[in-house]
Amino acid sequence: MTVPGLPAQHEIVDPTGPPAPRRPVRVAVAGLGRAGIAHAAAVSSIPGCELVGVVDARAAARRDVRGLGYDAPSFGSVAKLVARTQPDALFVSAGWQERGPIARAALEAGVAVCVDPPIAPTLAEAAAVVRLAAERNTPLASCHALACHPVFARARAILASGALGEIRQVRSSTYLSRVFSPESQQRAAPAESAGGALVHSALDLLFVLLWLLGPPVLVRATSRRFYGPFEDEIHTMMALPGGAEVGLDCSWSVPGYPRQSSVIEAEGANGKMLISDDALEVELASGHGPLPSGPLRLGHSELPQAARFDLGGETLYLADASFLAWVAGGPPPAGRGDAALEALRVMDVVYESARDGGKPIAFVAP
């Protein structure tokens, strides 16, 4: 779409249409907290998709979702849901301990599964779920919404084109003002969590770094705890195979971030790029394809707004729609199971290094 009045530089980006399933898809949602209801809303607004059932062991949660107007049949167990509604796909937003068993039950029944990250509380359990999906040849993904953000998705296209040349250094951060007391840490990271700020608020960014740059070969990290048993901030350095260093700083105990803010700065042989929720800024020494030399700024509002429904932003719709498009025979989404598992493997090494006081640890992809 061309919007009247936009500067001509915006014509260099190709508009992308919204992802959409090629055939009708019957969809269910497991776990009816905030994220689960958001999936239910997104699914209800994706053309060709029907919300056929919801599941949660808590009767009050089932009652509340009905109270919001979602009339799809509700169940207390996945087995009943699958038997009665025969969904093609299931979004899993249940608590940490339940995600793995729910995903396995659905995959065993041949239902495609998209799990809110992380797929399971332990790496071993997540790997088992990914293995099961491969054995059953059934789509499995993790809902890494940041990869669907228009700015981050556009950045990947530019990086993949080689416009920056060989990558020399990457710095990234994600900050949020959320945990400032033991109580708020407990709310943000329940006891059964695999960790604190990294797994709860930076896993999406870690996934995007791997999605943009590939896996590291060496990882070292340090973390600090202020309000409880889990880390409130973590500093990670990862070395890429070519020698470039990738930094990731994360804190959820920093003032001034009522809204989470994620930023990536990449420097390459031919220029640099800054990716944030607000805009994509590229500065190239030499022009590359349609990208001119010199500075170029593409604001979020100037990039194509592909989602057809907005629920606190459009990334959730895009993540859900791209998964359902895959289920209906389209291309796999960014967060497909094996890619999501790789992010969990790197996260595991980050935590291991942090526990060892920042000791460098080699990352070997299996």
Next chain:
Amino acid sequence: MSGSPRLLLATRSLVGVSLATRDRLLDVVARYREPESLAVTLSKAVGAGVDGVLASPLPVLFAAVAELKQTVPIYALLPALTEHERNDFEPGVEGLIERARGSAGLLARLRAGWSGLARPAALYRGDLARRLPLLIELEVARLSPRALKGVVLDACLTDLVLAAGKRAFFDSYCRFVRRRFGAAAGLETHNLGLLLARLREWDLRPDLVVGPLNPCGLMMKPSVAEVLDELKRTDVPVVAKELRAGGVVSLVRGAEFARSHGAYGLAPDLAEVEDVGTELRALGKG
């Protein structure tokens, strides 16, 4: 279109809800940290001819209003949630009622109790359409009846119910607000095209719908073309917000765009305005 405002000053950026850049958001929060600063701005806005202030009834608003002798007309955006609370918000209505009850005064709790007699939790627990009146009673209780010009349902609830397609909820909500408070019944949405289409199908007409309209098409869902088409067809007064598309275009251009496509009113946010008195006066004349 009585009760439908032509010009509102929105204050959502004060609680972190805005498309403005992070720097701009921090700038606004710092500027209005003291209630006196916000009070002066609200007074200027009223002087510039706004029909009211679109704001959640949160302590920051009460503190500012308390500084003023004049009545500031309020279009109360409910439920009143800061960005922090929004992050932890569980969509069921019962949690919101409990939270509001905890911070409400005795009189508000009594009124809500009275209202609750007709909608007992024992029968209707979790039913948003039945139980929302209790939440509204509790949340607007600290506003003077003279100041309350309208109640606007926050997009985080409107859009959840919109996705579910529950006509009865919107119908009962509008009836309740008009009957109980004699005020305008409004809906905020981030899916303007879809909401207007549904309202047309359902033959419902709230007093205002607040939604994003800007020349960049930012947040105009399901698509720019569909939003503009619905604007031509609707008879619901639409009050445009996010006029500057996160700061990319000027307020004047955003306002021109919205009006030229059929917006009934405008609701620029504090984060979109530099000189409140001058800019709002200019918009009022436009």
